[in-house]
Amino acid sequence: MTVRRLRYCITNETYPYRNLALEEYLLHNVAEDECILYLWQNEKTVVIGRNQNPWKECKVKELNEDGGRLVRRLSGGGAVYHDLGNLNFTFVLTKENYNVDRQLDVIIRAVNGLGIEAERSGRNDITVCGRKFSGNAFYSEGIKCYHHGTILVDADMSNLSKYLNVSKTKLVSKGVDSVRTRVANLKEYRPDLTINMLKEELLKAFGETYGHVPVRIMEEDLPQDALKAGEKKFSSWEWIYGRKIEFSDNLERRFDWGDIELQLVVEGGIIRDCRAYSDSLDIDIFGLLPKYLSGCRFTPEDMEKALRRIETEIGNARIIEDIIRLINEEV
């Protein structure tokens, strides 16, 4: 069945978990003869690919401290940074009508329409003067699928590199690694460009490419309970951090009482194995570390709680405080 009608949905929500829930809802409800274009924006968010390790791709602690959010999407690929200077698009359709070239044509046509020369690069990127402004990823479920991507218009590049620039050489993980690329904001090539201009141009290009007039989906007509359920799933610790991607991390530091090396194996976000090595003469505490840290979530908060329990058991506040500091700085 070919595409016989077009619909589009533009949300003003900027809460990433809600926006992903809406995207998944559209996927589950797309008809066989239609293509839906969904346009959305997230406030300060790092979005990792389905099979990525959050700690390896994102400075989780800094992002959280700055009030940003971490999101795991359904599709594959690498980590990206979103803020209100970035516009996301999703093409939702069935496999029969799925055609990456045609979908990318909509984006390229729109950007060209704004007077900026855009071209495809590699499999999944769109570039301007050799710099990437749009990354694309894909997901399918049965006969339904989506193709989504980002368009950098005026994103905060210092935040982008701040949260995505991770240099954890000691962290060894399964899963998918991100590829670093030179990126650009479209606004650099057209200073008066706004997100609204881009949205309008995308809708126009959408209609022209498929030869139909897109009809708007009103968000308030959608079942709010289904969206709430999706929002809950996407914001859950289990989905974001608890996914079954095994990795190991080593925390090492030298303190005035001696050095310490903590070897951690993490599975599904939980510390499965912990080994502690030290040349300190205080051996009790290093014997207790594996016992208390195993089974604990790989988060500074939960690990600190475990260490406080050791402190209650055997005292030794000074060494415990140092280890907590190490964990807070490195995890």
Next chain:
Amino acid sequence: MSKELYFTKTHEWVRFIDETTARVGITEFAQGELGDLVFINLPEKGDEVIAGESFADVESVKAVSNVYSPVSGTVRAVNENLLDQPELVNMDAMEAWFIEVENISEKGELLTEEEYMKLIEE
């Protein structure tokens, strides 16, 4: 070809070891459509799988896709090699099994090799 080998419309294969035990993987055709695999999510030993429902997903350079179980039963073993080397599926999809299922209580809609070949020719 083996009598015990069947296929699904969603491009998985199932090879029965006996009446209630089988190995499951994805077909050569599926592998070709997906392109180079970069990651495979597998269930754990002891998990239940249900005929027609997703039990794993694969990420390739093109997309993330679900893998559906041809049978209902309990996971007896998972092919851990695939976690480190998803490319084994690209190299030989019929050998690179995903899971071994035991206590099979139900089979989904299964196709013979001939029927499956006809399906992918369409």
